[in-house]
Amino acid sequence: MNRITLQIHCKDQTGIIASVTNFIANNNGNIVYIDQHVDREQDIFCMRLESEFKAFSMESFKSNFTSVLVEKFKMKWRIYDVEEKPKMALFVSKYDHCLYDLLGRYNSGELFVEIPFIISNHNNLKPIAESFNIPFYHIPVTKDTKAEAEAQQLKLCKEHNINFIVLARYMQIVTNTLINEYPNKIINIHHSFLPAFIGAKPYHSAFKRGVKIIGATSHYVTTDLDAGPIIAQDVASVSHTYSIEDLIAKGRDLEKIVLATAIKHHINRKVMVFNNKTIIFS
Amino acid sequence: MNRITLQIHCKDQTGIIASVTNFIANNNGNIVYIDQHVDREQDIFCMRLESEFKAFSMESFKSNFTSVLVEKFKMKWRIYDVEEKPKMALFVSKYDHCLYDLLGRYNSGELFVEIPFIISNHNNLKPIAESFNIPFYHIPVTKDTKAEAEAQQLKLCKEHNINFIVLARYMQIVTNTLINEYPNKIINIHHSFLPAFIGAKPYHSAFKRGVKIIGATSHYVTTDLDAGPIIAQDVASVSHTYSIEDLIAKGRDLEKIVLATAIKHHINRKVMVFNNKTIIFS
Amino acid sequence: MNRITLQIHCKDQTGIIASVTNFIANNNGNIVYIDQHVDREQDIFCMRLESEFKAFSMESFKSNFTSVLVEKFKMKWRIYDVEEKPKMALFVSKYDHCLYDLLGRYNSGELFVEIPFIISNHNNLKPIAESFNIPFYHIPVTKDTKAEAEAQQLKLCKEHNINFIVLARYMQIVTNTLINEYPNKIINIHHSFLPAFIGAKPYHSAFKRGVKIIGATSHYVTTDLDAGPIIAQDVASVSHTYSIEDLIAKGRDLEKIVLATAIKHHINRKVMVFNNKTIIFS
Amino acid sequence: MNRITLQIHCKDQTGIIASVTNFIANNNGNIVYIDQHVDREQDIFCMRLESEFKAFSMESFKSNFTSVLVEKFKMKWRIYDVEEKPKMALFVSKYDHCLYDLLGRYNSGELFVEIPFIISNHNNLKPIAESFNIPFYHIPVTKDTKAEAEAQQLKLCKEHNINFIVLARYMQIVTNTLINEYPNKIINIHHSFLPAFIGAKPYHSAFKRGVKIIGATSHYVTTDLDAGPIIAQDVASVSHTYSIEDLIAKGRDLEKIVLATAIKHHINRKVMVFNNKTIIFS
Known part of the structure; x- marks a missing residue:
């Protein structure tokens, strides 16, 4: 059995769902998942669909789908082979909690992903990468060498056919060099409940403001600092008894999970x- | 524009979604919402769908749908007119917090429902019903009069074409007389995180056990006490500083919201x- | 038995706790609660203490405490008779959910408080006040009459010996006229997770930003808009399926509880x- | 500076707090933390106190404290040197998520503890122990060898002066041999929201019951299975879309944090x- 995932969006119109599900049926596919969302403000229709086929040719499906549906509804669409593991590049700096957490999940099979390498601007976490048998590239970053460093990062990503990048507490601001190559494909974890406490040292700001709840936010990286589409958020209760160090420690748990x-x-x-918003189909 | 909601379930089979969405399209309907779930353990397919029609006859839709689809897939199905307000009977006892909460929401238009009457085995909450201009029936319940009281309750529900019943901290156990007439249509709020602390005085049990989190659970009433399908649950953190009274006070907020x-x-x-489980389409 | 609550703060010094607990013992008091916090950044010591006395004179306790301890440690302190119900003024506008919620709690004895009156700049909620038998004063506010209106509000508060004011979705900005008379004694509910979405229409901003969690914040009112000391916060998960109206409805529950x-x-x-931060002794 | 923590409990009586804080002051100690709780049901007074001393002899403090206070108030008490790291034995089986999580925290200095060794009834997690440079003892357990295995475990604990034991998803039931030696000093993590779903396969039971929230509970081990004093609990929302595997994956995050x-x-x-209940001083 071949299994594919389709993501479709276009202007909201009558008959899209029937047309697409029909197309699948006519191609002997069995729909195993369908969900859709209409953004009434933007008048945009979005759909996610999973389908199984006994016989399947990606080539001919793509070409048929395009000629029958894409032009008619002026769709933008993506198709994925469900069995194909995405390739993820991990960027880290000196903090190890997100790295340990992700590699632990990776090791136990929780993450359906390949991790061809880890990049860091410091050497500190190399032993962790090694204990999980993942190649580790130390690419130092200074103001002067930033452009060069990003070129090196990009080269590695290209060589390994990286599908998306994860900044696991990578403490550098990423520029257009990477962002334009991986639009909505660079995932960052910010250690605050965005849009509160944008930028550096959010736990210090949270302490100063005296908030009773802290948070963490994972979002796609755009050229606007900490302002990209939010993918996930979580929070935890704190109190006046929490020092800044306590907030940081509690925050680590949020960062890992989010x-x-x-x-x-x-x-x-x-x-x-x-x-600049996400739809998360459940 | 007429708008309907369809709920369908049947054995999981190839082509159901395409057939149904096709049927809607052929009847000039526009699907505005579709969601589905397959229970792999039971091999059961469930779907919820909303559709708009410019011209619509409930009669002919039902008859066509039955002949074209219901027999083919051996479906069980329900259809609702989205504009039709369900009629809800409220059963209360002496506690007023859920009653105030529900009537406040009702008053502000948050609940798309009609409340033809309130029934109670005590007279205490009559003034609240009156301040919201809702008829209040005092039907006392004792061991000896229980059957008679339920007959009276049922009669009122029938007369007013009640669609579902809400037990808003109604402190009586409801019997088959009502349950069989309203299967999966009697909603109860239990003041614990089920299946923990079934039965009476759950906050006392929670206190004794020293839990660090308390909860509330809303479920459909079945003949098994507190064991019906769970619709919603919520929890709140507590500590050793909470007395039983504090647990009860905190729990009231959970009960209202859940x-x-x-x-x-x-x-x-x-x-x-x-x-005995619910699917909640979001 | 007389019962008092003491709140003390001063520069952190050796021996404060022993001196104070000693003083209570020497005055035949039994301490039933003690908690303290040291703010290491500010080097400030804070303590909250409850004590029972068989015989008690507020006058002489105050005078003894001052001469023995206050001068020695340069304390700022407050003493409260635990049995004395604080007097709370309720300011509302057109939204009724917080009003219903608070009056329901008040009615059931959950809030140890007196509510001498409700003030509103609109007449809409008068019937609710009346159904709870609480005097309702309609004081309209326009740009031109604001100073006059606040003078009237203040006069009412003074006449009734109001201890603190609650802005239960009162949609007006309160000025120094009231703030200076009730420092850290005006409690507001803001319908966002502060410091995110300060000012008007936070749910609209939350929708636009695409957050996955919304919140509500209760704080003391200072002259900085929505920037006063935070007393309580809570949050709820939301998703892309939430319209602005859905966010507002979900937010109402948060606002009430917070x-x-x-x-x-x-x-x-x-x-x-x-x-500008609170210590909340549990 | 020497710093000690005192834990005291006794029948509730007048003057305890003053007497203790006085004693500290008379011994030139400075109290930096004090918290207390009175269990009104049991009439028991509990206190936790931290104090700093410029000059300090544990011997003489203990002897003085005993003669001045312990006898007078019939106290039970414990004293700890704050600088002394407790020694923790880690028991694991085949699941690695709690082990990785704890060792990651240990490595980063988040846990003020020594871990002299890890014990497991399987060999699977040995490489993880080695990568963190912690001795790993493989002690197989079968029905027949259980007594012998526990004797070996106990011997190791005694040799290393273990203060407490953590069962980090150790899938064996521990018997009196260990429990009696470490009363309220064996910490277990149970993968449900206790007291719901006691015993084996709680995620399967949760799936079957159709709960909307799952949980994890950490408690001290007593001879009653999963019925010991609860130390911490946490929960997460789930839905009908979660398979048992999804519940297990989500649960792992709860287990780690709790x-x-x-x-x-x-x-x-x-x-x-x-x-059988805990007081957790914050």
Whole structure:
């Protein structure tokens, strides 16, 4: 059995769902999952569909789908082979909690993904990469060498056919060099409940403001700092007894879980992005 | 524009979604919502669908749908006119918090429902019913008069074409007389995180056990006490500083929100029940 | 038995706790609750203490405490008679959900408080006030009459010896006229997770930003808009399926609970304020 | 500076707090933390206190404290040197998620603890122990060898002066041999929201019951299965779309966080146990 995932979006119109499900049926496919969302403000229709086929040719499906449906409804669409593991590049810096967490999940089979390599601007986490048998590239970044470093990062990603990048507490701002090559494909974890506490040292700001709840946010990276489409968020209660160090420690748990959640949504092709917002099909 | 909601379930088979969406399209309907779930353990397919029609006859739709699809797939199905407000009977006892909460939501238009009357085995809450201009029936219940009281309750429900019943901290056990007439249509709020602390005085049991989190559960009433299909649950953190009274006070907030959530799911026809479990389409 | 609550703060010094507990013992008091917090950044010591006395004179306790301890440690302190119900003024506008919620709690005895009156700039909620037998004052507010209106509000508060004011979705900005008379004694509910979405229409902003969690924040009113000391916060998960109206409906539940929680902390004298942050003794 | 933590409990009586704080002051100690709780049902007074001393002899403090206070108030008490790291034995089986999580925290300095060794009834997790440079003892357990295996475990614990034991998804039932030697010093993580779903396969039971929230519970091990004093609990929302495998995956995150939280409370001597319930001083 071949299994595919389709993501479709277009202007909202009558008959799209019937046309698409019909097309699948006429091609001897069995729909095993369908979900859709209409953004009434934007008048945009989005659909996610999984289908099984006994006999399947990706080539001919694509060509038929295009001629029968894409032109008629002016669709934008993506198709994925469900069995195909996405390739994920991991960027880290000195903090190890998200790295341990992700590699632990990877090791236990929780993440349906390949991790061809880990990149870091420091050497500290190399032993962790090695203990999980994942190649580790140390690419230092300074103001002067940033462009060069990103070129090197990009080269590695291209060589390994990387599908998406995860910034697992990578403490550098990523520029257009990478962002334009991986639009809505670079996942960051920000250690605050966005849009509160954008930028550096959010736990210090949270402490100063005296909030009773802290949070973490995973989002796609855009050129606007910490302003990209939000994929996942979580929060935890805190109190006046929490020092900044306590907030940071508590926050680590949030960061780990929120980043892993966002990655799982992405890996399972459950995310669609419109208008700087995500649709997460459940 | 006429708008309908369809709920369908049957054995999982190839082509159901295409057939149904096709049927809608052939009848000039526009699907505005579709969601489905396959229970792999039971091999059961469930679908919820909303569709708009410019011209619509409920009669002929039902007859066509039956002849074209229901027999072919051996479906069980329900159809609802989205504009038709369900009629809800409210059963209360002496506690007023759920009653105030529900009537406040009703008053503000948050609940798409009619409340033809309130029934209670005590007279205490009559003034609240009156302040919201809702008829209040005092039907006392004792061991000896229980059967008679339920007959009276049932008679009122029938007279007013009640669609579903809400037990808003109604402190009596309801028997088959009502349950059989309203299967999966009697919504109860239980003041614990089921299946923990079934039965009476759950906050006392929670206190004794020293739990760090308490909960509330809304479920459909079946003949098994507190064992019916769960519709909604919520929890709150507590600590050793909480007395039983504190647990009860905190629990009231949970009860209000969980019951209201369950009612909204039911009113919007988002709930399907199988095998003593609910599917809540979002 | 007389029961008092003491709140003390001063520069952190050796021996404060022993001196104070000693003083209570020497005055034949039995300490039934003690909690303290040291703000290491500010080097400030805060303590909350409850004590029972068989014989008690507020006058002489105050005078002894001052001469023995206050001068020695340069304390700022407050003393409360636990049996004395604080007097709370309720300010509302057109939204009724917080009003219903608070009056329901008040009615059931959950809030240890007196509510001498309700003030509103609109007449809409008068019937609710009346159904709970609480005097309702309609004081319209326009740009031109704002100063006059606040003078009237203040006069009412003074006449009734109001201890603190609750803005239960009162949609007006309160000025220094009231703030200076009731420092850290005006409790507002803001319908966002502060410091995110300060100001008007936070649910609209949350929808636009595509957050996955919304919140509500109760804080003391200061002259900085929505920037006063935070007393309580809570959040709820949302998704792309939520319209702005859905966010608003979900938010109402948060607002009710968060405001009630903050009021209970205040009523029970559990809150101390330093440096624009609260300490909430549990 | 020497720093100690005191835990005291006795029948509730007048003057305890003053007497203890006085004693500290007379011994030139500075109290930096004090919290207390009175269990009104049991009439038991509990207190936790941290104090700093410039000059300090544990010997003489103990002897003085005993003669001045312990006899007078019939106290039970414990004293801890804050600088002394507790020694924790880790028992695991085949699941690695809690092990990775705890060792990651340990490595980063988040846990103030020594881990002299890891014991397992299987060899699978040995490489993880080695990558963190912690001795790993493989002690197989069968029905027939259980007594012998526990004797070996106990011997190791004694040799290394183990203070407490953590069962990090150790899938064996521990008997009196260990429990009696480490009363309220064996911490287990149970993968359900206790008291719901006691015993084996709680996620399967949760799936069958159709709960909308799952949980995890960390508790001290007693001879009653899964019925010991609860230290920490947490929950997560789930839906009908979750398979049993999804519940298990989501549950792993809860287990990690709840177990780590319980261990931190224990390490920081924040837990007191009475009547099969815990007091967690914050």
